[in-house]
Amino acid sequence: MRIFKYLLLIVVLAIASQAFAQTDAPAMTDDEMVTATDIFFDRCAGCHGVLRKGATGPNITPEHFANDNKGLPYIKAVIFGGLPGGMPDWGRQGILTDEEQDLMARFVLNDPPQPPTWEFGNIKDSWELLVPVADRPTEPQSKRNWENYVGVILRDVGKAAIIDGDTRELVTVVPTGYATHILRSSKSGRYFYVIGRDGKASMIDLFMDPPAVVAKVRPCLDARSIESSKFEGFVDKYAVVGCYWPSAFVVFDGLTLEPIKMVSTVSYVKGAGELVQEARVAAIVASEDSPEWILNVKESGQTWFVNYSNVDKKGHPLDVTMIDTERYLHDGGWANQRKYFIVAANAENKLVVIDPATREFVASVEAGVKPHPGRGANWVHSKLGPVWATGNIGSPEVTVVGVDPEGHPDQAWQAVERIEMPFTGTLFIKAHDASPWVITDFTVSSNPKGSTSLCAIGKESLKVEKCWEVPGAADIKARIVHIEFTKDGSEFWVSAWANKETPSFIAVYDSNTLEEIDRITGDWLLTPTGKFNVYNTANDIY
């Protein structure tokens, strides 16, 4: 009978997993489990998921290794030496010790510990309003050109630095919690929203002198994305955090970070597959043409349009349009003057094109191996018209896509050019109208020369015109990562990401000559990664 069959199945599975755990899983002490859980969260969960079912990286559950007959020696070797296509060489780089490599190999052959719950009550309890709105200044308190401030993530020390984009002077360093991930500007530009990989969010008021954190909250235990409401009438009104764990998004008051509503993203793969408990929210963009955020649910391959225009009404109505796209959605940005949104489905080596006006899934474009656009790069080519480009982690290619179906239908949603690059491992690509170049990094290249180099692609030639190693990066074992332009686009800045004991630098380049014109340094400049110019971030210029 029905229930009988299921119950048998459950019993059998239970016994099977028991048996498996008992016979094949290497022994670990409780202390080792704790240490391994922390290391996994820091180094592995982003790509493999806390439940280890895979996303940007493959499934690495004990069952998976058992099916593939891949045991301890194989796993240790991969942890030491990495794999083509993105798996870092943790051992060879000296980031994990021999003991830690052995520990992690044993850890992944044991069942993952169930991640803890984190619910609205926890979020409310974590909320701290440090400076009420009434106590904040009504106009900028400094003579500095705050719209050209650059917020710099000091990733591994859990801080954000605010640098004056005009003078390149440090304005202030703000503690933002462990494992800071990205900054986003509120539409007005006045506030920087910060999100950490530990799910801690904070907001910095740039009108204050010096700028300071005015509110903090912890929406989740693991997060990557935060965004502001940008539609007319909702400027700076709401904020949203996309959580990795628990799999959900949380809507906040944009001026205080008081939590308003929590929505689970637990969902079925493409609306027709397995139920994913770990369905993490990756990239979020805010529309300026409608009161909506576009959220990307990584594991279930769904793009969600979230309309916040009624969320203040009784019952907090929230309108969510769910579109099935591709797996695993990661990062992306606007193309062709925000007419389209393009997001990478990096496990399927595809780019997903969404039309925000009609909320339609327009097309999938073949990228290279594991595309990683950040928000991508936009420019207009004399013949091809408006194009958008991404780099790829797993192949030496910049993929250039035609994004103008009206004006250039033949090129639309095609890879109009696949530019061969000298290295793999590109994390970021950036452009600005004031520069003839498109700049890429190779941050996770397994070639040390690659991870310290930059390349410039000609916007017209669609060829690599110049590549260079950033002097001094190798000496401090730094990787060159992330490009950002200043407000007027005359300069671009790149970070040298060293370990957290080593003061590092930001190199400043002339965006026309490609000459290094300055270098920002200081004891405070530890593990710089992403950089966010207030004006460019508030207005989605990239």
Add this chain to the structure above:
Amino acid sequence: MRIFKYLLLIVVLAIASQAFAQTDAPAMTDDEMVTATDIFFDRCAGCHGVLRKGATGPNITPEHFANDNKGLPYIKAVIFGGLPGGMPDWGRQGILTDEEQDLMARFVLNDPPQPPTWEFGNIKDSWELLVPVADRPTEPQSKRNWENYVGVILRDVGKAAIIDGDTRELVTVVPTGYATHILRSSKSGRYFYVIGRDGKASMIDLFMDPPAVVAKVRPCLDARSIESSKFEGFVDKYAVVGCYWPSAFVVFDGLTLEPIKMVSTVSYVKGAGELVQEARVAAIVASEDSPEWILNVKESGQTWFVNYSNVDKKGHPLDVTMIDTERYLHDGGWANQRKYFIVAANAENKLVVIDPATREFVASVEAGVKPHPGRGANWVHSKLGPVWATGNIGSPEVTVVGVDPEGHPDQAWQAVERIEMPFTGTLFIKAHDASPWVITDFTVSSNPKGSTSLCAIGKESLKVEKCWEVPGAADIKARIVHIEFTKDGSEFWVSAWANKETPSFIAVYDSNTLEEIDRITGDWLLTPTGKFNVYNTANDIY
């Protein structure tokens, strides 16, 4: 450190639950677990949930009993004698034997077996298109007045009977699977959609002679609701099934039941509470003013508007507006010419009023104890204007609510009358414009006289004008349940729900004189419950 704390917590909880299970849980054999799981599904899960966290009935997890120091003897006593407010007296009624009562008492002191998964692949595999659309007749093949057919649920034998509402002759009996729950008519009236408590759905073509099942599918393992798309341009185009387990809804092609998309309803309580894995879809209604279904997510206290107008496009876009209302949402229907939707939150003894035009949560109205409206009863009172009424399971009251804020603002969203009834246990209430009476049953009354009686309330007097015991019901240990009017409203029919070995009857009453004018009988008439007139169901007349 953060993760360390959580891990400790998890370990502690694990040990605690282990310890609990070892010390307090009465022993059960595998066979006993299987039997108990089946009985629980049939008799208990509807109100308490498969995870036993409670809904219409209270939380009955082992932890709950442990905290309340309620052990085996208490639980046995309740299973035997029931409780006021809805818990049936399974023992006293002789539905569960002494052994079964003891078994179930021990079962609920053991952790619930994890319910099995059921995903899109299972649904696709279960789909059977018995008669393709092209092979179906283009017009009714019988001379009968099919718009006055009455579909009768033969609940415990897993069948549906089609009866001619003009002649009261049996047209046919259709097998619809184990534990048939309700019928709904497609907007055109041509198709009956059937859903079983075992999650099996089927559709019956009334143009065929005799009417027959043309398609079958199993969306879930446990379900209660099914509905058709009723908006202009989408007549009979889509169907939706609201699942209890897994907690989800599934959209189907309305002519073939081919599955299109599955959406999880796992959600946070009122958008600000705990994450509920068992978030079951209760009542569904279809709007005729927009391409939407209104779904009610019981455990999370959310009402979802599901817009199906784009679901055929690439990526199957589905638009879901989530409103936080009250727990635990159960059943409900349209009020005041479909201007408002009213649903019972029966654990909070409230009625939730939703405005479908603005998608707003308009009001909560205090009902009696455990309101259970079915779809409710609508009529117009000379002074109070349009009203809507519900019965209550747990108190002897019919609650009459004013539903015309424009014309009668003083009465709007108030209990304008609380009519005292002779019994508790009302499951259904029904009205029709052609009758001066509102009729109620008392199906789950603990008083045997109540469970075999009907009452008639005067639409103008708002008083109980007549109550009577249905002759012959007690003799066959039947409960009188569910009222349905014929198309012209000149008659109403009620079911005598006996056990499945006992041929029973449907009593037919004159809807003005309240005299019994006929009785439908037959060997085939086993466990009749809900009755659905094609015209009234297709047009939401109640």
